[in-house]
Amino acid sequence: MRRADRLFEILQVLRRAKGPMTASSIAEQLETSQRTVYRDLAALMSRRVPIRGEAGVGYVLERGFDLPPLMLTPSEVEAVVLGAQWVAANADKTLSAAAGDVLAKVAAIVPKHLRELVDDPVVGIPPPSQRQPDGTVDVGRLREWSRKQLKLHIHYADAEGTMSQRTVWPFLVGYVTGVRVLIAWCELRRDFRYFRTERLLSVDFLDAPYPERRSALRRRWEAQRRPSKT
Incomplete structure (x- = not known):
């Protein structure tokens, strides 16, 4: 790999990382030596690329840095x-x-x-057989309330037609082929719940922040979904 390509790949590795990356882990991904990675990191930092960190601890690319x-x-x-x-x-x-x-x-x-x-792309997807209706809900506004970390009060009908009302903390709108799902923490059930958007009978968009950060909710939800190790 040319050095210019390797420097670019180091930046990509740091950009994708969710936490500090050690030189050894970067070297493993790039299939090169740890010594080479240290030298390349020093070269990038000398060019004022905003990389923070040190040997043995890990390196982080500061947010806001972008490539052409x-x-x-x-x-x-x-x-x-x-x-x-x-x-x-x-x-x-x-x-x-x-x-x-x-x-x-x-x-x-x-x-x-x-x-x-x-x-004229060489990649493509098959056309959808049909579009799934969203009912009366404004999905764009659901995404907005998730970004703002604000509560929703919803009136919902499940697959059997049983209706319920509850206050939820929305943090993710999931898109599956033909289906859209609001994923939220439910105050009624004290747990994460999935709500298909076409089954939302009504939604009140509350001006009430929920007490936990959206990123923390998502991490807890992801951890709950991981299979337990036995």
């Missing part, structure tokens, strides 16, 4: 195109329109030899 979009690889462009196609076909109207806007922006900034991968 022209450095996208063909596979990365295709990943964006494929993801945008799925969103356009399966998400709510606002996100579907946003997916089209993203593709237009990518086409405008990538080099000419990559532009055809956006305009």
Whole structure:
């Protein structure tokens, strides 16, 4: 691997990481030596790339640092195109329109030899057989309330038609092919619950912050879903 490519890959590894990365773990991912990684990290920091850390502790790329979009690889462009196609076909109207806007922006900034991968892609998804209705709920507003960490009061009907009212803490809107699901902490059940958006009979968007950070709720939900080790 050329050094320029390796420096770029180090930045990508640090960008993806959810915490400090040691030189040994970076070296393992790049299949190179730890000594080489130390040298490359020193070179990046000497160029004022905002990397914090030290040997034996780990390294973090500070938020806000970005790379020129022209450095996208063909596979990365295709990943964006494929993801945008799925969103356009399966998400709510606002996100579907946003997916089209993203593709237009990518086409405008990538080099000419990559532009055809956006305009005439070699990746694709089958057209959806049907769109799943969302009922009367505004899915875009559900996403907004999740971002703002505000409570919802919902009137819901389950698969058997049993109705209930409850206050929930929304933190994630899940998109499965043909289905959209609000994932939230339920004050009534004192646990995480899934609510299909087309079964939400009504939603009151409360101006009441819930007491836990959205990121913490998601981590607890993810931990609950992991299979227990025996």
